[in-house]
Amino acid sequence: MRQDALSAVIGAVEPSATLAIDAKAKALKAAGKDVVGFGSGEPDFDTPEHVKEAARRAIAAGCTKYTPVAGTLELRAAVAEKLRRDNGLSYEPGQIVVSCGAKHALYNAVRVLCNPGDEFIIISPYWVTYPAQVVMSGGRPVFVETSAADGFRLDPERLRRAVTPRTKAIILNSPNNPTGWAACPGELEAVAALALDRGLHVISDEIYEKIIYPPAAHASIASLGGEIKRRTIVVNGVSKSHSMTGWRIGYLAAEPAIAALAERLQSHSTSNPDSIAQAAAVEALRGDQSFTAMMAGEFRARRDSIVGRLRAVPGVSCTMPMGAFYAFPDISGTGMGSMALAEALLEQALVAVVPGAAFGADGHVRLSYATSMENIERGMDRIEEFIRLKTAGG
Ligand SMILES: Cc1ncc(COP(=O)(O)O)c(C=O)c1O
Structure with a gap:
Protein backbone atom coordinates (compact mmCIF):
# COMPACT_ATOMS: atom_id res chain seq x y z
CA MET A 1 0.00 0.00 0.00
CA ARG A 2 1.32 3.45 -0.89
CA GLN A 3 1.68 5.53 2.28
CA ASP A 4 1.23 8.78 0.34
CA ALA A 5 -2.26 7.63 -0.64
CA LEU A 6 -3.43 7.79 2.97
CA SER A 7 -4.91 10.85 4.63
CA ALA A 8 -2.26 13.45 5.42
CA VAL A 9 -4.65 15.10 7.89
CA ILE A 10 -5.14 12.00 10.01
CA GLY A 11 -1.49 11.06 9.54
CA ALA A 12 -0.54 14.39 11.14
CA VAL A 13 -2.22 13.41 14.42
CA GLU A 14 0.27 12.25 17.02
CA PRO A 15 -0.24 8.70 18.22
CA SER A 16 -1.13 8.75 21.89
CA ALA A 17 1.99 8.84 24.08
CA THR A 18 0.13 6.76 26.62
CA LEU A 19 -0.36 3.80 24.33
CA ALA A 20 3.13 2.35 24.68
CA ILE A 21 2.89 2.36 28.49
CA ASP A 22 -0.62 0.99 28.39
CA ALA A 23 0.35 -1.86 26.06
CA LYS A 24 3.29 -2.71 28.29
CA ALA A 25 1.10 -2.72 31.43
CA LYS A 26 -1.39 -5.04 29.74
CA ALA A 27 1.39 -7.37 28.59
CA LEU A 28 2.80 -7.53 32.13
CA LYS A 29 -0.65 -8.27 33.57
CA ALA A 30 -1.23 -10.96 30.94
CA ALA A 31 2.08 -12.51 31.99
CA GLY A 32 0.70 -12.80 35.53
CA LYS A 33 2.52 -9.80 37.07
CA ASP A 34 0.76 -7.97 39.90
CA VAL A 35 0.59 -4.51 38.28
CA VAL A 36 -1.12 -1.71 40.25
CA GLY A 37 -2.86 0.50 37.68
CA PHE A 38 -3.30 4.26 38.08
CA GLY A 39 -4.00 4.72 34.39
CA SER A 40 -7.76 4.36 34.28
CA GLY A 41 -9.89 7.16 32.91
CA GLU A 42 -13.18 5.77 34.19
CA PRO A 43 -14.95 5.37 37.54
CA ASP A 44 -14.34 1.94 39.06
CA PHE A 45 -17.99 1.66 40.19
CA ASP A 46 -20.58 -0.41 38.39
CA THR A 47 -23.43 1.38 36.60
CA PRO A 48 -26.33 1.82 39.10
CA GLU A 49 -28.83 -1.06 39.08
CA HIS A 50 -31.86 1.15 38.29
CA VAL A 51 -30.09 2.32 35.12
CA LYS A 52 -29.28 -1.23 34.05
CA GLU A 53 -32.89 -2.19 34.71
CA ALA A 54 -34.07 0.57 32.35
CA ALA A 55 -31.87 -0.95 29.63
CA ARG A 56 -33.37 -4.40 30.21
CA ARG A 57 -36.85 -2.90 29.96
CA ALA A 58 -35.89 -1.17 26.71
CA ILE A 59 -34.74 -4.44 25.18
CA ALA A 60 -37.92 -6.20 26.30
CA ALA A 61 -40.02 -3.38 24.82
CA GLY A 62 -38.28 -3.71 21.45
CA CYS A 63 -36.37 -0.40 21.53
CA THR A 64 -33.92 -1.97 19.14
CA GLY A 287 -33.95 8.80 38.30
CA ASP A 288 -32.41 8.74 41.76
CA GLN A 289 -29.17 10.75 41.82
CA SER A 290 -27.80 9.43 45.14
CA PHE A 291 -25.25 7.16 43.39
CA THR A 292 -23.42 10.18 41.95
CA ALA A 293 -23.11 11.87 45.35
CA MET A 294 -21.88 8.63 46.94
CA MET A 295 -19.25 8.19 44.23
CA ALA A 296 -18.01 11.78 44.53
CA GLY A 297 -17.69 11.29 48.31
CA GLU A 298 -15.57 8.17 47.77
CA PHE A 299 -13.35 9.98 45.28
CA ARG A 300 -12.84 12.78 47.76
CA ALA A 301 -11.54 10.39 50.43
CA ARG A 302 -9.22 8.75 47.90
CA ARG A 303 -8.01 12.11 46.66
CA ASP A 304 -7.02 13.12 50.18
CA SER A 305 -5.21 9.83 50.65
CA ILE A 306 -3.27 9.77 47.36
CA VAL A 307 -2.30 13.45 47.49
CA GLY A 308 -1.10 13.03 51.08
CA ARG A 309 1.02 10.07 50.04
CA LEU A 310 2.43 11.84 46.94
CA ARG A 311 3.42 14.91 48.95
CA ALA A 312 5.50 12.68 51.23
CA VAL A 313 7.65 11.41 48.33
CA PRO A 314 11.00 13.18 47.90
CA GLY A 315 11.23 15.26 44.71
CA VAL A 316 7.46 15.22 44.23
CA SER A 317 4.93 17.99 44.83
CA CYS A 318 1.23 17.84 44.17
CA THR A 319 -1.54 20.42 43.90
CA MET A 320 -4.83 19.47 45.51
CA PRO A 321 -7.30 18.56 42.74
CA MET A 322 -10.61 20.41 42.99
CA GLY A 323 -12.43 18.00 40.73
CA ALA A 324 -12.26 14.91 38.45
CA PHE A 325 -10.39 11.83 39.73
CA TYR A 326 -6.77 12.48 38.81
CA ALA A 327 -3.72 13.57 40.79
CA PHE A 328 -1.17 15.38 38.63
CA PRO A 329 2.04 15.60 40.66
CA ASP A 330 5.10 17.54 39.57
CA ILE A 331 7.87 14.94 39.37
CA SER A 332 10.63 17.16 37.97
CA GLY A 333 12.43 17.02 41.34
CA THR A 334 13.12 13.32 40.77
CA GLY A 335 15.43 14.23 37.90
CA MET A 336 13.49 12.03 35.49
CA GLY A 337 11.24 12.98 32.59
CA SER A 338 7.68 11.70 32.64
CA MET A 339 8.16 9.02 29.96
CA ALA A 340 11.30 7.66 31.61
CA LEU A 341 9.70 7.69 35.07
CA ALA A 342 6.50 6.01 33.85
CA GLU A 343 8.51 3.31 32.09
CA ALA A 344 10.76 2.71 35.06
CA LEU A 345 7.84 2.61 37.50
CA LEU A 346 6.12 0.05 35.34
CA GLU A 347 9.12 -2.16 34.68
CA GLN A 348 10.79 -1.96 38.06
CA ALA A 349 7.96 -1.26 40.51
CA LEU A 350 4.96 -2.70 38.63
CA VAL A 351 2.94 0.50 38.88
CA ALA A 352 1.23 2.05 35.83
CA VAL A 353 0.96 5.85 35.67
CA VAL A 354 0.39 8.06 32.62
CA PRO A 355 3.30 10.28 31.53
CA GLY A 356 2.48 14.00 31.63
CA ALA A 357 4.07 14.38 28.19
CA ALA A 358 0.78 12.99 26.82
CA PHE A 359 -0.95 16.11 28.19
CA GLY A 360 1.74 18.61 27.20
CA ALA A 361 3.37 18.59 30.66
CA ASP A 362 6.53 16.50 30.76
CA GLY A 363 7.33 17.45 34.37
CA HIS A 364 4.25 15.60 35.60
CA VAL A 365 2.64 12.19 35.70
CA ARG A 366 -1.08 11.50 36.02
CA LEU A 367 -2.45 9.05 38.56
CA SER A 368 -6.11 8.15 38.39
CA TYR A 369 -7.61 7.48 41.81
CA ALA A 370 -10.59 5.70 40.29
CA THR A 371 -9.30 2.62 42.05
CA SER A 372 -9.69 1.11 45.51
CA MET A 373 -8.12 2.59 48.65
CA GLU A 374 -6.20 -0.66 48.99
CA ASN A 375 -4.70 -0.25 45.51
CA ILE A 376 -3.82 3.36 46.31
CA GLU A 377 -1.92 2.23 49.41
CA ARG A 378 -0.15 -0.64 47.63
CA GLY A 379 0.72 1.42 44.57
CA MET A 380 1.92 4.39 46.61
CA ASP A 381 4.10 2.14 48.79
CA ARG A 382 5.84 0.98 45.62
CA ILE A 383 6.18 4.46 44.11
CA GLU A 384 7.57 5.89 47.33
CA GLU A 385 10.10 3.12 47.75
CA PHE A 386 11.19 3.32 44.12
CA ILE A 387 11.68 7.10 44.10
CA ARG A 388 13.41 7.09 47.50
CA LEU A 389 15.93 4.58 46.16
CA LYS A 390 16.42 6.52 42.91
CA THR A 391 16.86 9.92 44.56
CA ALA A 392 19.24 8.38 47.11
CA GLY A 393 21.37 7.45 44.09
CA GLY A 394 20.24 3.81 44.01
C1 LIG B 1 -11.94 15.71 29.60
C2 LIG B 1 -12.73 14.62 28.99
N1 LIG B 1 -13.69 14.93 28.12
C3 LIG B 1 -14.42 13.97 27.52
C4 LIG B 1 -14.21 12.64 27.78
C5 LIG B 1 -14.98 11.61 27.02
O1 LIG B 1 -16.07 11.10 27.66
P1 LIG B 1 -16.93 9.97 26.95
O2 LIG B 1 -16.50 8.66 27.53
O3 LIG B 1 -18.36 10.31 27.31
O4 LIG B 1 -16.71 10.02 25.49
C6 LIG B 1 -13.20 12.26 28.69
C7 LIG B 1 -12.93 10.84 28.95
O5 LIG B 1 -11.93 10.45 29.47
C8 LIG B 1 -12.44 13.28 29.31
O6 LIG B 1 -11.48 12.98 30.18
Whole structure:
Protein backbone atom coordinates (compact mmCIF):
# COMPACT_ATOMS: atom_id res chain seq x y z
CA MET A 1 0.00 0.00 0.00
CA ARG A 2 1.32 3.45 -0.89
CA GLN A 3 1.68 5.53 2.28
CA ASP A 4 1.23 8.78 0.34
CA ALA A 5 -2.26 7.63 -0.64
CA LEU A 6 -3.43 7.79 2.97
CA SER A 7 -4.91 10.85 4.63
CA ALA A 8 -2.26 13.45 5.42
CA VAL A 9 -4.65 15.10 7.89
CA ILE A 10 -5.14 12.00 10.01
CA GLY A 11 -1.49 11.06 9.54
CA ALA A 12 -0.54 14.39 11.14
CA VAL A 13 -2.22 13.41 14.42
CA GLU A 14 0.27 12.25 17.02
CA PRO A 15 -0.24 8.70 18.22
CA SER A 16 -1.13 8.75 21.89
CA ALA A 17 1.99 8.84 24.08
CA THR A 18 0.13 6.76 26.62
CA LEU A 19 -0.36 3.80 24.33
CA ALA A 20 3.13 2.35 24.68
CA ILE A 21 2.89 2.36 28.49
CA ASP A 22 -0.62 0.99 28.39
CA ALA A 23 0.35 -1.86 26.06
CA LYS A 24 3.29 -2.71 28.29
CA ALA A 25 1.10 -2.72 31.43
CA LYS A 26 -1.39 -5.04 29.74
CA ALA A 27 1.39 -7.37 28.59
CA LEU A 28 2.80 -7.53 32.13
CA LYS A 29 -0.65 -8.27 33.57
CA ALA A 30 -1.23 -10.96 30.94
CA ALA A 31 2.08 -12.51 31.99
CA GLY A 32 0.70 -12.80 35.53
CA LYS A 33 2.52 -9.80 37.07
CA ASP A 34 0.76 -7.97 39.90
CA VAL A 35 0.59 -4.51 38.28
CA VAL A 36 -1.12 -1.71 40.25
CA GLY A 37 -2.86 0.50 37.68
CA PHE A 38 -3.30 4.26 38.08
CA GLY A 39 -4.00 4.72 34.39
CA SER A 40 -7.76 4.36 34.28
CA GLY A 41 -9.89 7.16 32.91
CA GLU A 42 -13.18 5.77 34.19
CA PRO A 43 -14.95 5.37 37.54
CA ASP A 44 -14.34 1.94 39.06
CA PHE A 45 -17.99 1.66 40.19
CA ASP A 46 -20.58 -0.41 38.39
CA THR A 47 -23.43 1.38 36.60
CA PRO A 48 -26.33 1.82 39.10
CA GLU A 49 -28.83 -1.06 39.08
CA HIS A 50 -31.86 1.15 38.29
CA VAL A 51 -30.09 2.32 35.12
CA LYS A 52 -29.28 -1.23 34.05
CA GLU A 53 -32.89 -2.19 34.71
CA ALA A 54 -34.07 0.57 32.35
CA ALA A 55 -31.87 -0.95 29.63
CA ARG A 56 -33.37 -4.40 30.21
CA ARG A 57 -36.85 -2.90 29.96
CA ALA A 58 -35.89 -1.17 26.71
CA ILE A 59 -34.74 -4.44 25.18
CA ALA A 60 -37.92 -6.20 26.30
CA ALA A 61 -40.02 -3.38 24.82
CA GLY A 62 -38.28 -3.71 21.45
CA CYS A 63 -36.37 -0.40 21.53
CA THR A 64 -33.92 -1.97 19.14
CA LYS A 65 -34.32 0.14 16.00
CA TYR A 66 -32.91 3.38 14.65
CA THR A 67 -33.89 6.41 16.69
CA PRO A 68 -33.86 10.01 15.47
CA VAL A 69 -30.26 10.92 14.56
CA ALA A 70 -29.93 13.44 17.42
CA GLY A 71 -31.39 11.04 19.98
CA THR A 72 -34.90 10.11 21.11
CA LEU A 73 -37.18 13.00 21.98
CA GLU A 74 -37.47 11.53 25.47
CA LEU A 75 -33.72 11.64 26.04
CA ARG A 76 -33.34 15.12 24.60
CA ALA A 77 -36.16 16.27 26.89
CA ALA A 78 -34.38 14.60 29.85
CA VAL A 79 -31.13 16.36 28.91
CA ALA A 80 -32.98 19.70 28.65
CA GLU A 81 -34.47 19.08 32.13
CA LYS A 82 -31.02 18.24 33.49
CA LEU A 83 -29.48 21.40 32.04
CA ARG A 84 -32.27 23.49 33.56
CA ARG A 85 -32.17 21.75 36.95
CA ASP A 86 -28.39 21.51 37.44
CA ASN A 87 -27.04 24.39 35.37
CA GLY A 88 -29.85 26.94 35.14
CA LEU A 89 -29.75 26.66 31.34
CA SER A 90 -32.80 26.70 29.15
CA TYR A 91 -32.63 24.75 25.87
CA GLU A 92 -35.29 23.30 23.60
CA PRO A 93 -34.85 19.58 22.86
CA GLY A 94 -34.07 20.64 19.25
CA GLN A 95 -30.90 22.36 20.50
CA ILE A 96 -29.56 19.09 21.89
CA VAL A 97 -27.67 16.45 19.92
CA VAL A 98 -26.98 13.14 21.65
CA SER A 99 -23.86 11.33 20.46
CA CYS A 100 -21.70 8.27 21.14
CA GLY A 101 -20.07 9.69 24.26
CA ALA A 102 -18.90 13.19 25.11
CA LYS A 103 -15.83 12.58 22.93
CA HIS A 104 -18.07 12.25 19.89
CA ALA A 105 -20.08 15.32 20.91
CA LEU A 106 -16.81 17.27 21.16
CA TYR A 107 -15.73 16.09 17.74
CA ASN A 108 -19.06 17.20 16.27
CA ALA A 109 -18.61 20.58 18.00
CA VAL A 110 -15.11 21.13 16.65
CA ARG A 111 -16.04 19.94 13.15
CA VAL A 112 -19.05 22.21 12.77
CA LEU A 113 -17.10 25.29 13.91
CA CYS A 114 -13.89 24.69 12.01
CA ASN A 115 -12.86 26.06 8.63
CA PRO A 116 -9.36 25.28 7.30
CA GLY A 117 -6.68 27.06 9.35
CA ASP A 118 -9.00 28.19 12.14
CA GLU A 119 -7.32 28.36 15.53
CA PHE A 120 -8.69 26.73 18.66
CA ILE A 121 -7.27 27.79 22.01
CA ILE A 122 -6.53 24.85 24.28
CA ILE A 123 -5.55 25.37 27.89
CA SER A 124 -2.47 23.31 28.76
CA PRO A 125 -2.02 20.77 30.33
CA TYR A 126 -4.87 19.40 28.23
CA TRP A 127 -6.82 16.26 27.54
CA VAL A 128 -4.94 14.72 24.63
CA THR A 129 -8.01 14.40 22.40
CA TYR A 130 -8.58 18.17 21.98
CA PRO A 131 -5.59 18.94 19.76
CA ALA A 132 -6.15 15.72 17.81
CA GLN A 133 -9.77 16.66 17.07
CA VAL A 134 -8.77 20.17 16.02
CA VAL A 135 -6.09 18.83 13.66
CA MET A 136 -8.45 16.19 12.24
CA SER A 137 -10.91 19.01 11.50
CA GLY A 138 -8.32 21.03 9.56
CA GLY A 139 -7.77 23.54 12.36
CA ARG A 140 -4.76 24.60 14.38
CA PRO A 141 -4.43 24.09 18.14
CA VAL A 142 -2.98 27.06 20.05
CA PHE A 143 -1.90 26.30 23.59
CA VAL A 144 -2.13 28.59 26.62
CA GLU A 145 0.02 27.39 29.49
CA THR A 146 -0.99 27.13 33.11
CA SER A 147 1.30 25.97 35.87
CA ALA A 148 1.20 23.89 39.02
CA ALA A 149 2.80 26.75 40.98
CA ASP A 150 -0.53 28.60 41.03
CA GLY A 151 -2.87 25.60 40.98
CA PHE A 152 -3.19 25.61 37.15
CA ARG A 153 -5.20 28.84 37.35
CA LEU A 154 -6.12 30.51 34.11
CA ASP A 155 -4.28 33.78 33.44
CA PRO A 156 -6.77 35.95 31.51
CA GLU A 157 -3.96 38.14 30.10
CA ARG A 158 -2.14 35.13 28.70
CA LEU A 159 -5.39 33.90 27.21
CA ARG A 160 -6.03 37.28 25.61
CA ARG A 161 -2.54 37.33 24.07
CA ALA A 162 -3.19 33.98 22.37
CA VAL A 163 -6.16 35.34 20.40
CA THR A 164 -5.50 36.18 16.74
CA PRO A 165 -7.82 37.08 13.85
CA ARG A 166 -7.94 33.33 13.08
CA THR A 167 -9.12 32.27 16.54
CA LYS A 168 -12.45 30.46 16.34
CA ALA A 169 -13.00 29.06 19.79
CA ILE A 170 -11.67 28.42 23.27
CA ILE A 171 -11.92 24.87 24.55
CA LEU A 172 -12.63 24.92 28.27
CA ASN A 173 -12.55 21.83 30.47
CA SER A 174 -13.63 22.35 34.07
CA PRO A 175 -13.27 20.26 36.20
CA ASN A 176 -10.12 19.39 34.36
CA ASN A 177 -8.45 16.25 33.13
CA PRO A 178 -5.54 15.90 33.88
CA THR A 179 -4.90 18.70 36.41
CA GLY A 180 -8.00 18.60 38.65
CA TRP A 181 -8.37 22.37 38.30
CA ALA A 182 -11.92 23.71 38.47
CA ALA A 183 -12.71 27.22 37.26
CA CYS A 184 -13.80 29.80 39.83
CA PRO A 185 -16.50 32.34 38.88
CA GLY A 186 -13.87 35.02 38.14
CA GLU A 187 -12.07 32.78 35.65
CA LEU A 188 -15.32 31.91 33.88
CA GLU A 189 -16.23 35.58 33.69
CA ALA A 190 -12.83 36.42 32.19
CA VAL A 191 -13.20 33.76 29.48
CA ALA A 192 -16.74 34.89 28.73
CA ALA A 193 -15.68 38.55 28.51
CA LEU A 194 -12.87 37.67 26.09
CA ALA A 195 -15.13 35.47 23.95
CA LEU A 196 -17.72 38.24 23.66
CA ASP A 197 -15.12 40.93 23.06
CA ARG A 198 -13.42 39.01 20.24
CA GLY A 199 -16.43 37.16 18.84
CA LEU A 200 -15.22 33.67 19.80
CA HIS A 201 -17.07 30.48 20.53
CA VAL A 202 -16.51 28.47 23.69
CA ILE A 203 -16.63 24.69 23.74
CA SER A 204 -17.28 23.86 27.38
CA ASP A 205 -16.48 20.25 28.25
CA GLU A 206 -18.30 19.65 31.54
CA ILE A 207 -18.03 15.86 31.67
CA TYR A 208 -16.54 15.93 35.23
CA GLU A 209 -19.19 18.33 36.50
CA LYS A 210 -20.43 15.97 39.20
CA ILE A 211 -17.00 15.04 40.49
CA ILE A 212 -16.06 18.23 42.25
CA TYR A 213 -14.99 18.79 45.84
CA PRO A 214 -16.40 21.58 48.02
CA PRO A 215 -15.66 24.42 48.44
CA ALA A 216 -15.18 24.21 44.65
CA ALA A 217 -18.52 24.22 42.84
CA HIS A 218 -19.38 23.72 39.21
CA ALA A 219 -20.93 26.42 37.06
CA SER A 220 -21.39 26.30 33.32
CA ILE A 221 -19.93 29.29 31.50
CA ALA A 222 -23.13 29.32 29.44
CA SER A 223 -25.07 30.27 32.58
CA LEU A 224 -23.33 33.66 32.83
CA GLY A 225 -25.78 35.33 30.45
CA GLY A 226 -27.72 35.10 27.20
CA GLU A 227 -24.91 36.38 24.99
CA ILE A 228 -22.26 33.94 26.17
CA LYS A 229 -24.81 31.12 26.13
CA ARG A 230 -25.37 31.77 22.42
CA ARG A 231 -21.59 31.52 21.83
CA THR A 232 -21.11 28.36 23.91
CA ILE A 233 -21.42 24.71 22.99
CA VAL A 234 -21.99 22.83 26.26
CA VAL A 235 -20.73 19.24 26.17
CA ASN A 236 -21.60 16.70 28.84
CA GLY A 237 -22.72 13.11 29.22
CA VAL A 238 -23.40 10.26 31.60
CA SER A 239 -20.03 8.47 31.31
CA LYS A 240 -18.43 9.84 34.47
CA SER A 241 -21.47 11.05 36.43
CA HIS A 242 -23.24 7.68 36.32
CA SER A 243 -20.30 5.38 35.70
CA MET A 244 -21.53 4.60 32.19
CA THR A 245 -18.34 4.87 30.12
CA GLY A 246 -19.11 1.76 28.09
CA TRP A 247 -22.63 2.82 27.19
CA ARG A 248 -21.39 5.70 25.02
CA ILE A 249 -23.88 8.48 25.65
CA GLY A 250 -22.84 12.13 25.59
CA TYR A 251 -24.44 15.27 24.21
CA LEU A 252 -24.00 18.85 23.16
CA ALA A 253 -26.35 21.77 23.66
CA ALA A 254 -26.01 24.84 21.48
CA GLU A 255 -27.68 27.47 19.34
CA PRO A 256 -30.17 25.94 16.87
CA ALA A 257 -27.93 26.56 13.82
CA ILE A 258 -24.97 24.81 15.47
CA ALA A 259 -27.09 21.91 16.74
CA ALA A 260 -28.60 21.49 13.27
CA LEU A 261 -25.18 21.26 11.66
CA ALA A 262 -23.97 18.79 14.31
CA GLU A 263 -27.04 16.68 13.60
CA ARG A 264 -26.32 16.81 9.87
CA LEU A 265 -22.71 15.75 10.43
CA GLN A 266 -23.81 12.92 12.67
CA SER A 267 -26.48 11.83 10.16
CA HIS A 268 -23.72 11.10 7.65
CA SER A 269 -21.23 9.57 10.06
CA THR A 270 -22.61 7.49 12.94
CA SER A 271 -26.38 8.19 12.87
CA ASN A 272 -28.03 7.81 16.27
CA PRO A 273 -26.21 6.50 19.33
CA ASP A 274 -27.26 3.12 20.71
CA SER A 275 -31.03 2.95 21.29
CA ILE A 276 -30.82 0.86 24.48
CA ALA A 277 -28.12 3.04 26.00
CA GLN A 278 -30.31 6.06 25.27
CA ALA A 279 -33.16 4.54 27.30
CA ALA A 280 -30.71 3.85 30.13
CA ALA A 281 -29.47 7.46 29.98
CA VAL A 282 -33.04 8.75 30.41
CA GLU A 283 -33.20 6.84 33.70
CA ALA A 284 -29.73 8.05 34.69
CA LEU A 285 -30.75 11.68 34.21
CA ARG A 286 -34.29 11.47 35.62
CA GLY A 287 -33.95 8.80 38.30
CA ASP A 288 -32.41 8.74 41.76
CA GLN A 289 -29.17 10.75 41.82
CA SER A 290 -27.80 9.43 45.14
CA PHE A 291 -25.25 7.16 43.39
CA THR A 292 -23.42 10.18 41.95
CA ALA A 293 -23.11 11.87 45.35
CA MET A 294 -21.88 8.63 46.94
CA MET A 295 -19.25 8.19 44.23
CA ALA A 296 -18.01 11.78 44.53
CA GLY A 297 -17.69 11.29 48.31
CA GLU A 298 -15.57 8.17 47.77
CA PHE A 299 -13.35 9.98 45.28
CA ARG A 300 -12.84 12.78 47.76
CA ALA A 301 -11.54 10.39 50.43
CA ARG A 302 -9.22 8.75 47.90
CA ARG A 303 -8.01 12.11 46.66
CA ASP A 304 -7.02 13.12 50.18
CA SER A 305 -5.21 9.83 50.65
CA ILE A 306 -3.27 9.77 47.36
CA VAL A 307 -2.30 13.45 47.49
CA GLY A 308 -1.10 13.03 51.08
CA ARG A 309 1.02 10.07 50.04
CA LEU A 310 2.43 11.84 46.94
CA ARG A 311 3.42 14.91 48.95
CA ALA A 312 5.50 12.68 51.23
CA VAL A 313 7.65 11.41 48.33
CA PRO A 314 11.00 13.18 47.90
CA GLY A 315 11.23 15.26 44.71
CA VAL A 316 7.46 15.22 44.23
CA SER A 317 4.93 17.99 44.83
CA CYS A 318 1.23 17.84 44.17
CA THR A 319 -1.54 20.42 43.90
CA MET A 320 -4.83 19.47 45.51
CA PRO A 321 -7.30 18.56 42.74
CA MET A 322 -10.61 20.41 42.99
CA GLY A 323 -12.43 18.00 40.73
CA ALA A 324 -12.26 14.91 38.45
CA PHE A 325 -10.39 11.83 39.73
CA TYR A 326 -6.77 12.48 38.81
CA ALA A 327 -3.72 13.57 40.79
CA PHE A 328 -1.17 15.38 38.63
CA PRO A 329 2.04 15.60 40.66
CA ASP A 330 5.10 17.54 39.57
CA ILE A 331 7.87 14.94 39.37
CA SER A 332 10.63 17.16 37.97
CA GLY A 333 12.43 17.02 41.34
CA THR A 334 13.12 13.32 40.77
CA GLY A 335 15.43 14.23 37.90
CA MET A 336 13.49 12.03 35.49
CA GLY A 337 11.24 12.98 32.59
CA SER A 338 7.68 11.70 32.64
CA MET A 339 8.16 9.02 29.96
CA ALA A 340 11.30 7.66 31.61
CA LEU A 341 9.70 7.69 35.07
CA ALA A 342 6.50 6.01 33.85
CA GLU A 343 8.51 3.31 32.09
CA ALA A 344 10.76 2.71 35.06
CA LEU A 345 7.84 2.61 37.50
CA LEU A 346 6.12 0.05 35.34
CA GLU A 347 9.12 -2.16 34.68
CA GLN A 348 10.79 -1.96 38.06
CA ALA A 349 7.96 -1.26 40.51
CA LEU A 350 4.96 -2.70 38.63
CA VAL A 351 2.94 0.50 38.88
CA ALA A 352 1.23 2.05 35.83
CA VAL A 353 0.96 5.85 35.67
CA VAL A 354 0.39 8.06 32.62
CA PRO A 355 3.30 10.28 31.53
CA GLY A 356 2.48 14.00 31.63
CA ALA A 357 4.07 14.38 28.19
CA ALA A 358 0.78 12.99 26.82
CA PHE A 359 -0.95 16.11 28.19
CA GLY A 360 1.74 18.61 27.20
CA ALA A 361 3.37 18.59 30.66
CA ASP A 362 6.53 16.50 30.76
CA GLY A 363 7.33 17.45 34.37
CA HIS A 364 4.25 15.60 35.60
CA VAL A 365 2.64 12.19 35.70
CA ARG A 366 -1.08 11.50 36.02
CA LEU A 367 -2.45 9.05 38.56
CA SER A 368 -6.11 8.15 38.39
CA TYR A 369 -7.61 7.48 41.81
CA ALA A 370 -10.59 5.70 40.29
CA THR A 371 -9.30 2.62 42.05
CA SER A 372 -9.69 1.11 45.51
CA MET A 373 -8.12 2.59 48.65
CA GLU A 374 -6.20 -0.66 48.99
CA ASN A 375 -4.70 -0.25 45.51
CA ILE A 376 -3.82 3.36 46.31
CA GLU A 377 -1.92 2.23 49.41
CA ARG A 378 -0.15 -0.64 47.63
CA GLY A 379 0.72 1.42 44.57
CA MET A 380 1.92 4.39 46.61
CA ASP A 381 4.10 2.14 48.79
CA ARG A 382 5.84 0.98 45.62
CA ILE A 383 6.18 4.46 44.11
CA GLU A 384 7.57 5.89 47.33
CA GLU A 385 10.10 3.12 47.75
CA PHE A 386 11.19 3.32 44.12
CA ILE A 387 11.68 7.10 44.10
CA ARG A 388 13.41 7.09 47.50
CA LEU A 389 15.93 4.58 46.16
CA LYS A 390 16.42 6.52 42.91
CA THR A 391 16.86 9.92 44.56
CA ALA A 392 19.24 8.38 47.11
CA GLY A 393 21.37 7.45 44.09
CA GLY A 394 20.24 3.81 44.01
C1 LIG B 1 -11.94 15.71 29.60
C2 LIG B 1 -12.73 14.62 28.99
N1 LIG B 1 -13.69 14.93 28.12
C3 LIG B 1 -14.42 13.97 27.52
C4 LIG B 1 -14.21 12.64 27.78
C5 LIG B 1 -14.98 11.61 27.02
O1 LIG B 1 -16.07 11.10 27.66
P1 LIG B 1 -16.93 9.97 26.95
O2 LIG B 1 -16.50 8.66 27.53
O3 LIG B 1 -18.36 10.31 27.31
O4 LIG B 1 -16.71 10.02 25.49
C6 LIG B 1 -13.20 12.26 28.69
C7 LIG B 1 -12.93 10.84 28.95
O5 LIG B 1 -11.93 10.45 29.47
C8 LIG B 1 -12.44 13.28 29.31
O6 LIG B 1 -11.48 12.98 30.18
